[in-house]
Amino acid sequence: MSKVRTKARYSRFITVAGFLGPFLVLLVVFRLIPIAEVVLTSLQQFNLLRPDDRTFIGADNFVRLASDYRFLKSMRVSATFVIGMLVLQIPLALALAMALRGSQRGIRRIRTIVFSPVTMSIVVVTAIWRLLLDPANGIFNGVLERLGFEGLDFITSTSQALPSLMLMIIWYQIGFTMILFVAGLQAIPTVYAEAAAVDGAGPWQRFRFVTLPLLSRTTVFVVVIITIFSFQQFAPAYVMTRGGPSDSTLFVVYYLYQQAFSFLDPGYASAIAVVFLATVLVVALLQRRLLSRTDA
Amino acid sequence: MAGLKLIRRRRREAEQAPMRLSAPVPGYLRVALGIAVALVFIAPVWWVVAASFKPQFAIFRDAAPVTAATFLPFDATLDNYREVFGRLGMGRALINSTIVAVSQVILTLVLCSTGAYAFSRLRFPGRRVLFIIILGTLLVPFESILIPMYLMASRLGLGDMLPAVFLPEIASAFGLFLLRQAFDDVPRELDDAALVDGASHFRVYFDVLLPNIKPALATLAVITFLWSWNGFLWPLVIIQRPELQLIQVALAQTVVPGELPNWGAILGGATIATVPVLILFLLLQRYIVQGFAESAMKG
Numbered sequence: 001m002s003k004v005r006t007k008a009r010y011s012r013f014i015t016v017a018g019f020l021g022p023f024l025v026l027l028v029v030f031r032l033i034p035i036a037e038v039v040l041t042s043l044q045q046f047n048l049l050r051p052d053d054r055t056f057i058g059a060d061n062f063v064r065l066a067s068d069y070r071f072l073k074s075m076r077v078s079a080t081f082v083i084g085m086l087v088l089q090i091p092l093a094l095a096l097a098m099a100l101r102g103s104q105r106g107i108r109r110i111r112t113i114v115f116s117p118v119t120m121s122i123v124v125v126t127a128i129w130r131l132l133l134d135p136a137n138g139i140f141n142g143v144l145e146r147l148g149f150e151g152l153d154f155i156t157s158t159s160q161a162l163p164s165l166m167l168m169i170i171w172y173q174i175g176f177t178m179i180l181f182v183a184g185l186q187a188i189p190t191v192y193a194e195a196a197a198v199d200g201a202g203p204w205q206r207f208r209f210v211t212l213p214l215l216s217r218t219t220v221f222v223v224v225i226i227t228i229f230s231f232q233q234f235a236p237a238y239v240m241t242r243g244g245p246s247d248s249t250l251f252v253v254y255y256l257y258q259q260a261f262s263f264l265d266p267g268y269a270s271a272i273a274v275v276f277l278a279t280v281l282v283v284a285l286l287q288r289r290l291l292s293r294t295d296a
Numbered sequence: 297m298a299g300l301k302l303i304r305r306r307r308r309e310a311e312q313a314p315m316r317l318s319a320p321v322p323g324y325l326r327v328a329l330g331i332a333v334a335l336v337f338i339a340p341v342w343w344v345v346a347a348s349f350k351p352q353f354a355i356f357r358d359a360a361p362v363t364a365a366t367f368l369p370f371d372a373t374l375d376n377y378r379e380v381f382g383r384l385g386m387g388r389a390l391i392n393s394t395i396v397a398v399s400q401v402i403l404t405l406v407l408c409s410t411g412a413y414a415f416s417r418l419r420f421p422g423r424r425v426l427f428i429i430i431l432g433t434l435l436v437p438f439e440s441i442l443i444p445m446y447l448m449a450s451r452l453g454l455g456d457m458l459p460a461v462f463l464p465e466i467a468s469a470f471g472l473f474l475l476r477q478a479f480d481d482v483p484r485e486l487d488d489a490a491l492v493d494g495a496s497h498f499r500v501y502f503d504v505l506l507p508n509i510k511p512a513l514a515t516l517a518v519i520t521f522l523w524s525w526n527g528f529l530w531p532l533v534i535i536q537r538p539e540l541q542l543i544q545v546a547l548a549q550t551v552v553p554g555e556l557p558n559w560g561a562i563l564g565g566a567t568i569a570t571v572p573v574l575i576l577f578l579l580l581q582r583y584i585v586q587g588f589a590e591s592a593m594k595g
Binding site: 012013015016018019020022023024026027029030031032033034035037038041051096099100106107109110112113114115116117119120121122123124126127128129130131132134137138139142143146171175228232234235238239240241242244253256257260261266269270273274276277280281284 | 326327329330333334336337338340341343344355356359362366407408410411413414415418420426429430433435436437439440441442443444445446447448450452463464465466467469472497498501522525526527528529532533544545547548550551553557559562563565566569570573574576577581584
């Protein structure tokens with residue numbers, strides 16, 4: 001009897017292992033172990049080219065971070081970028097979604113067009129925008145001149161480089177944000193707006209006091225997504241600006257990459273990674289908190 | 297009499313017509329605005345494709361001030377593509393990217409669907425905790441574990457090989473989650489009947505359940521292809537040999553910050569790197585838009 005049961009248990013184990021084993025092995029090797037290891041390497045000092053020769057240095061890397069002005073600058077650049085994205089992209093995306101929320105064929109087609117850059121790679125978008133933004137021969141200055149303005153310096157100026165990248169990323173991502181808002185808007189029953197209209201509410205009042213509160217779940221979600229996406233920026237700095245001019249576009253992830261793969265200091269880069277990861281996790285937890293509150 | 301008719305008609309219209317709640321903007325203005333919005337997103341891409349067929353002097357000549365010629369390839373030439381495929385070797389990069397993306401799609405579908413079957417249909421201890429751990433990994437951005445991933449790939453002897461690009465990505469937590477939901481939506485009576493008839497779990501998985509979740513499989517396949525094709529940071533780090541370079545990295549090398557850009561190479565490279573995904577997008581946009589929204593909601 002017990003032998004039969006052991007055998008059944010064994011064959012069940014084989015079935016589960018056969019179905020889930022390959023997935024689990026790869027997940028452990030390429031996700032779970034690295035997550036644990038990044039905490040370890042952040043406490044070590046070693047050369048990327050000699051990864052077996054490591055010294056444990058405790059929290060020294062983190063102490064160094066606190067007084068590294070380039071790291072602090074990179075946190076400021078990323079924070080500025082995140083805030084710029086939230087303040088500029090969300091109202092624009094919501095306006096687009098309000099205008100394009102219908103299901104008529106023409107409107108659906110415009111939505112598809114607005115969304116299409118999302119399917120392109122960030123490298124392609126950055127390479128294209130490098131040319132569009134070119135101070136001497138770019139289309140943007142071509143348009144400005146056509147309208148009778150003087151051309152701008154864009155990415156060659158410390159004050160205009162980051163805003164130029166913001167503009168580019170808004171162009172790249174706004175279709176995605178818009179789709180999220182359209183989905184949120186379509187989920188709101190029209191009876192509320194109709195009731196408000198019967199009570200004499202104008203279009204703006206209906207938007208402000210009916211649509212916006214009912215959309216808050218989507219809005220919170222969009223805020224968190226944009227925050228995390230913006231914090232993860234890397235390619236625009238690598239491809240277009242190399243963090244410059246004068247570190248004005250030094251995103252945190254680009255600084256992390258530079259420390260690890262240009263300066264070959266992966267221990268220090270891991271400390272940056274841990275700070276980065278902690279920030280993202282805090283934002284994600286905040287998301288859960290806010291979302292569960294808006295449920296009430 | 298006529299007045300009465302009019303009142304009746306008005307009342308009928310008021311009852312039948314759905315209440316119009318959109319902002320009171322005249323129709324022609326809405327159309328004009330719609331076209332303007334569409335142009336903002338089409339024009340740059342259109343310019344890239346058109347200019348990629350121009351010699352450099354014509355690109356500059358047509359760029360400022362902007363006229364119709366900016367968007368039309370007069371003086372058409374294939375010189376840029378000769379450079380892109382010849383000296384810059386992007387043909388090789390296109391092949392490498394295709395190998396990586398196709399392998400990644402196939403292996404992701406296999407691993408995620410078998411894993412999802414286990415979570416949807418098999419009972420085993422620790423199932424719930426394991427699923428939560430797998431979902432938890434979605435919260436960890438790839439950039440934060442870049443260094444240990446690099447060390448792990450080198451340790452396993454994968455450095456500078458194409459499988460190093462896709463092997464770490466195929467155990468996709470998002471894919472597992474997506475397919476598990478699809479499996480959960482298939483009624484259990486279907487597989488119970490097959491199991492009673494003596495079919496093995498593999499038969500149930502392969503012959504009964506997989507055909508029932510084709511839309512979810514298509515969504516995952518398309519999204520995975522896009523992620524793989526568009527991926528940049530990981531291939532940049534893990535592949536050094538020029539003959540193994542992927543298309544995005546090859547394109548990134550044509551832009552050298554601080555130097556004057558090689559316009560022809562960027563325009564031609566951007567076009568060939570984008571055309572495959574744009575075609576895919578236009579053919580399968582249903583799966584893509586829905587899949588992106590879902591992936592965000594779950595991520």
